[in-house]
Amino acid sequence: MVDFSRIRGEFPILDQEIHGHQLVYFDSSATAQKPRCVVAAESKFYETINAGVHRGAHELAARSTVAFEEARAKVAKLVGANSEEGQEEIVVTPGATGGLNMLATAFGNASLGRGGEAAKRFALKPGDEIVVSKAEHHSVLLPFQELAYRTGATLKWFDLTDDGRIRSDTADEVITERTKVVAVTHISNVTGAITDIAPIVKRAHEVGAIFILDACQSVPHLKIDFHKMDVDFAAWSAHKMYGPTGVGFLYGKRELLEALPPANFGGSMVELAWMDKPAEYMAPPERFEAGTQPVAQVVAAGVAADWMREIGMENLMAHERTITEELLKINDVPGFRVIGPVESKDRIGTVSFDVDGVHPHDVGQFFDAQGIAVRVGHHCAQPVHRHFGLFASTRASTGIYNTVDEARKVVEVAKKVRPFFKV
Template sequence: MLSAAELARVRADFPLLEREVHGKPLVYLDWGATSQKPEIVIDAEQDYYLTRNAAVHRGAHTLAGEATELFEGARAEVARFVGAAPGELVWTSGATAGLNLLAYAMQNATLGSGGEAARPFALGPGDEIVVTELEHHANLVPWQQLAARTGASLRWIPATDSGRLDLSVLPEVVRERTRVVAVTHASNVTGAVTDLAPIVARAHEVGALVVLDACQSVPHLALDLPGLGVDFAVFSGHKMLAPHGVGALYGRRELLEALPPVQTGGSMVEVVTMTETTFLPPPQKFEAGTQPVAEAIGFGAAAQYLGDLGMAGVAAHEHELTERLLAGIVQLPHVRVLGPTEAVDRVGVVSFEVDGVHPHDVGQVLDAEGIAVRVGHHCAQPIHRRLGVASSARASLGIASNTDDVDAFLAALPTVRPFFGLGE
């Protein structure tokens, strides 16, 4: 748990939180979309450009060596943060890129790339890919497309009325021909944290790979990805205090070694002749071309910052704020929370609808009070449809959120309906 003094020091690390919006102090409740950045991350990225800017893994001069050391040091830092080895962490441009990398690599395996070692990744008619009704489009559309390209079938685990997964159907949905199970760790709409153990056990029982979308869990919970038993996982830097344009794909080492590459070119090759090429081992095998060096260094600084705070304390702090937010919002008339209304197995992502008011209008009224929330379908149309709405407004908490933020939101939300003449 963060003490009041610790939280004050944390908030002081985020310069953007000092600004005003429409003459009001900024209340930033959109951490689920993108996190604000502490100065240590901004400084790390700036320092690279000011003092060490060079191409990594190329050249023998001092700057190239220093840049490479920082780049690979950041990989080790981020890998350590999620319990992985550096060789199990591939840099990507974000979680979406990581999921597409996996889907296209499996298509390449289907076409024969990677030889015998890659055959376990090949798909065909009769094979099945399983997703869930809670997925962000980034963990749904690539698998839809892979199924269409390979002839595999797409199945899914449904959501309950409370916005959690209905695991009672697991034996019927994950079957003998299931090859991939792609699942969110924490929903970006309902905030529900998935009970992974039975999913991982069932998937591995039938020989399927488990792909985890950890975007909404890595920044908020203490995680050990290998310990969870998943085979692959993705997460994005910009959601965990790091710059935009960088993310990570975790994969068990033996799987990354067998998985064929998707992008080819410089930096990922071992020997190239005019007729054939051999590839470097992972993670470099999946990192063709120019890498997001400064962004990766910032990512490493963000992981170190959160690690120094202690993720157990971060999780406890955000859990307390989530309890406060939920306890207040469920008391408001004409407001419905989409998802669990108690802070149990839940992160601080709270989507809601206000009766009679479009979510975009809700967002604009709150913005006039300096309160930043997300509006729309949050790149997750199926779960919105399942819960009977087309879109929603969403307040999401982060490490620098405090009780004043929550109380300001709870005080402003009841003004939305009267603003449109709808009563309280």
């Protein structure tokens, strides 16, 4: 039996009051808080072995490189990816946004003829199709929308069900023989709905398309195995999986990473460079990791990955499901409407809601006055809000440190919102 009250005690930031109330943090979909072991790992790195990786001959550089690569392997193990030398499938990125933009840029470079024969599978031209969905975070939508503009490809999208789920059942219609890229979210950061990606992946591969998964909201909340899911690429951020900010990861099937041309250029990613002919680039993942790496953050992210695995993702999922069921009771509060599925099945504890007659910013400030941190706005996902006839919403999202009592407090405070604003 996992003692979640003990786990909560590993988060020192929660031991404070906000506006005279004990802090209740329900904004983990934006960024999760960090356990002491993660904070200590980053600090210890700077105190003991701080040095550049893959380039120095001195002892600190060697130790730093070992720590960096061991962390990469820990992250790979969390998501079911290869971590053996020469078979690595994890690329370090500045975050999920950086990883997705890197892919879109690399596909654009392939479309210009860069990368040779092997990269032609990523090239796009007028008449080709890129498929996304209305549920996408802007970090998925915009890079691939821009890729379509640059290459002349057509952008298409999956529609949503009434409760905001991606219409996976229409995969055979939306994805055609002209489709070259499919990029969709695993879990919406607005509705919390888990996408049934299996039929989308199957159809994408039937027509020879590349499938890209936004795994930002799934890696911190679900047991993930990218090999079993058969996705081609996946991106996510460390700061949502209880790790540091400023770093993320891109998973790619090894054979695809080997064929993909680089998107960023500079030190540490080139084998040979000349003045009068193109450079020869390193094998992946180094090919995609130009410049100085965020080594301390990667090391700390590796600690976060191990910490999550030690708790057990099945245990984490069960705990959060209980919290989610309590949070969803906010849909029963008069004047409140949950934006997304109102049952806990096939969703996580990301619960967005609209309050009749009260602006989301006012709702958020009312919650903040009670010491409860929630998110307000469009959550960088405007199309899904338009699907529900909204411009913005208020969002409460769970983490491993939340309790049933905290979820009940959210619902109780919700009951006071409309009376306070005299609606």
